[in-house]
Amino acid sequence: MVSTVSPPQAAVNPLTAGRLPAAAPWGILAGSLLASTAVFALLQVGSGEEDFNIVGAVFFGVVGYVLLVYIVSRLIEGSRRAKDRFVTALVGLAFVVAMLPLISLVFTVVAQGSGRIDLDFFTLSLRNVLGEGGGAAHAIIGTLLMTGVATLISVPIGLLTSIYLVEYGRGRLAQAITFLVDVMTGIPSIVAGLFAFALFELILGPGTRVGLSGAAALTVLMLPVVVRSSEDILRLVPNELREASYALGVPKWLTILKVVIPTAIAGIATGVMLSIARVIGETAPLLIAAGFSNNFNFDLTEGRMQSLPVYVYYSYISQGTDFQPYIDRAWAGALTLIAIVMILNLAARLVARIFAPKLGR
Amino acid sequence: MSKRIEVNDLDVYYSKFKAVEGVNLVIEPRSVTALIGPSGCGKSTFIRTLNRMHEVIPGAWVDGEVLVDGNNLYGPGVDPVRVRRQVGMVFQRPNPFPTMSIRDNVLAGVKLNNQRISKSDADELVEKSLKGANLWNEVKDRLDRPGNGLSGGQQQRLCIARAIAVEPEVILMDEPCSALDPISTLAIEDLIEELKQDYTIVIVTHNMQQASRVSDRTAFFNIAGTGKPGKLIEVDDTATIFSNPSIKDTEDYVSGKFG
Numbered sequence: 001m002v003s004t005v006s007p008p009q010a011a012v013n014p015l016t017a018g019r020l021p022a023a024a025p026w027g028i029l030a031g032s033l034l035a036s037t038a039v040f041a042l043l044q045v046g047s048g049e050e051d052f053n054i055v056g057a058v059f060f061g062v063v064g065y066v067l068l069v070y071i072v073s074r075l076i077e078g079s080r081r082a083k084d085r086f087v088t089a090l091v092g093l094a095f096v097v098a099m100l101p102l103i104s105l106v107f108t109v110v111a112q113g114s115g116r117i118d119l120d121f122f123t124l125s126l127r128n129v130l131g132e133g134g135g136a137a138h139a140i141i142g143t144l145l146m147t148g149v150a151t152l153i154s155v156p157i158g159l160l161t162s163i164y165l166v167e168y169g170r171g172r173l174a175q176a177i178t179f180l181v182d183v184m185t186g187i188p189s190i191v192a193g194l195f196a197f198a199l200f201e202l203i204l205g206p207g208t209r210v211g212l213s214g215a216a217a218l219t220v221l222m223l224p225v226v227v228r229s230s231e232d233i234l235r236l237v238p239n240e241l242r243e244a245s246y247a248l249g250v251p252k253w254l255t256i257l258k259v260v261i262p263t264a265i266a267g268i269a270t271g272v273m274l275s276i277a278r279v280i281g282e283t284a285p286l287l288i289a290a291g292f293s294n295n296f297n298f299d300l301t302e303g304r305m306q307s308l309p310v311y312v313y314y315s316y317i318s319q320g321t322d323f324q325p326y327i328d329r330a331w332a333g334a335l336t337l338i339a340i341v342m343i344l345n346l347a348a349r350l351v352a353r354i355f356a357p358k359l360g361r
Numbered sequence: 362m363s364k365r366i367e368v369n370d371l372d373v374y375y376s377k378f379k380a381v382e383g384v385n386l387v388i389e390p391r392s393v394t395a396l397i398g399p400s401g402c403g404k405s406t407f408i409r410t411l412n413r414m415h416e417v418i419p420g421a422w423v424d425g426e427v428l429v430d431g432n433n434l435y436g437p438g439v440d441p442v443r444v445r446r447q448v449g450m451v452f453q454r455p456n457p458f459p460t461m462s463i464r465d466n467v468l469a470g471v472k473l474n475n476q477r478i479s480k481s482d483a484d485e486l487v488e489k490s491l492k493g494a495n496l497w498n499e500v501k502d503r504l505d506r507p508g509n510g511l512s513g514g515q516q517q518r519l520c521i522a523r524a525i526a527v528e529p530e531v532i533l534m535d536e537p538c539s540a541l542d543p544i545s546t547l548a549i550e551d552l553i554e555e556l557k558q559d560y561t562i563v564i565v566t567h568n569m570q571q572a573s574r575v576s577d578r579t580a581f582f583n584i585a586g587t588g589k590p591g592k593l594i595e596v597d598d599t600a601t602i603f604s605n606p607s608i609k610d611t612e613d614y615v616s617g618k619f620g
Contacts, residue, residue, distance in 0.1 A: 170419060238456070240452060240454060240456040241456060241458060241459075242417070243414065243417060243450075243452065243456075244452065244456045244457075244458070244520070244523075245458075245469070245473060246414060246417060246445060247412065247414060247445055247449060247450035247452075247524070248445070248446075248449070248469060248470040248473065248474075248523065248524070248527055249442055249443070249445040249446030249447075249470065249474070249527060250442070250469075250470070250473040250474055251442045251474075254473055254474065254475065255473070258472075258473050259458060259460075259473065262460045263458075263459060263460055
């Protein structure tokens with residue numbers, strides 16, 4: 001039987017709009033990169049240069065992608081979606097541009113520095129070493145000791161200051177402290193080093209260079225960071241929790257100790273770790289205040305003390321006639337420093353996770 | 362256990378701004394007093410003066426006297442911490458301590474004050490307080506779980522359990538049900554009815570049905586306009602306020618003509 005009725009025409013839904021398939025942007029990106037690579041390859045052949053310009057190829061490929069995806073999307077999807085795709089592409093581009101130096105830096109340091117990461121490097125000092133061999137154990141110990149003491153001094157002072165500012169401070173004094181902390185944040189690290197050097201010269205006589213002096217310089221740099229980060233975190237603790245505690249007849253100091261700080265402990269730990277990461281790589285103040293040394297020194301109050309950044313600096317600046325071992329040690333020192341900061345950051349994450357308020361249901 | 366509260370000529374200020382003016386009020390022991398009135402008329406400000414919580418806000422201060430069994434809360438040398446141990450408070454939004462378990466939340470008044478308590482005493486106190494707040498059956502199997510994991514209504518009852526665990530004489534409730542659903546509200550209202558046997562209760566509410574359901578006496582606050590201080594207009598037995606108030610403003614408010 002022959003039906004004369006035509007199949008019902010699908011009514012056009014007025015709410016629909018053109019839509020690029022999900023794979024289309026990736027296709028455009030690949031095409032744009034290919035085209036750009038081809039152009040640069042032709043240029044290379046034409047000009048007779050030896051190196052292929054990979055940075056140029058990727059850059060113009062990505063810029064081409066941003067323009068192309070905008071035009072294609074505008075033709076098919078309309079102007080609003082086209083703007084969306086344009087801005088998305090720009091944001092992605094910015095992310096890649098920001099990440100490239102980081103990846104390049106970590107890659108270079110690992111590639112160059114891992115050659116000297118051996119047992120000697122972590123157990124020996126540079127005493128009586130000329131040319132190959134030797135290690136950075138004295139510098140690692142110096143860095144850990146000085147940073148550790150700086151942390152021990154600046155965390156209690158910084159935390160108490162931030163508690164004062166958040167919980168007690170009103171009026172002129174609090175304003176003055178906030179202002180001074182802001183000023184301290186802006187102190188150039190070399191000035192902190194000079195301050196510590198001058199301070200210990202006054203106390204212990206001219207030309208004194210000891211580990212404690214280096215720790216004092218780091219404290220000056222660390223303190224404002226600790227105050228600022230803990231202050232921000234303590235202000236995030238809801239007032240309702242403080243009021244709940246007051247309403248139970250708990251005095252203010254116990255409320256701060258047992259309600260406010262436990263609630264904020266994860267953020268405080270993160271802030272402290274960030275401040276350590278901020279100062280552990282300081283070179284100039286330690287060079288002035290603690291000097292440099294090729295020997296082990298476990299005593300903060302006596303004699304010069306080496307630290308990893310200064311070690312890296314000196315390995316590079318005073319190369320011997322056979323320079324390669326010095327360069328290798330400098331890279332390995334840099335890698336060790338990055339590794340220490342990384343480990344501290346992971347530790348902070350762990351602390352934050354352990355102490356974070358539990359929201360389990 | 363419960364005590365009588367007498368408020369004489371109380372003015373409350375935030376810095377120079379007078380928020381509440383000239384309150385005279387008597388709150389009888391073992392009764393529920395409801396404070397009603399439009400938003401911003403000073404009910405919450407007033408209730409916070411009854412356990413000196415308002416002075417937690419910087420710049421807030423009080424003129425006048427509040428007598429609890431004849432002792433002036435605002436007399437010279439009075440320790441606000443001691444006041445708050447006698448006059449507990451439950452807040453509008455449930456606020457259990459996020460770092461503590463359900464059990465520790467109930468014991469917060471003891472533990473935060475560094476008091477020693479044996480485990481058996483603590484267990485007993487937790488059970489008694491949670492039963493008092495009608496929450497025991499719902500949480501007895503998970504006392505070690507965080508208090509944040511409970512529903513809003515359960516959290517609010519946990520806060521009430523926490524407040525009665527320190528055995529206060531008076532319990533203040535600042536809109537305890539405004540963030541809760543009708544079922545949880547009913548549970549809290551039943552609870553207020555039971556707590557009345559032992560405690561003096563003052564409750565701020567926006568819900569006039571709630572005021573008429575739970576309270577013995579009702580106080581109506583009103584405000585003449587923005588920037589003017591809130592005033593206590595009328596206080597009487599709840600039945601009188603809702604059926605036959607003596608002041609026109611009160612009648613307009615409770616009958617829904619404004620506000």
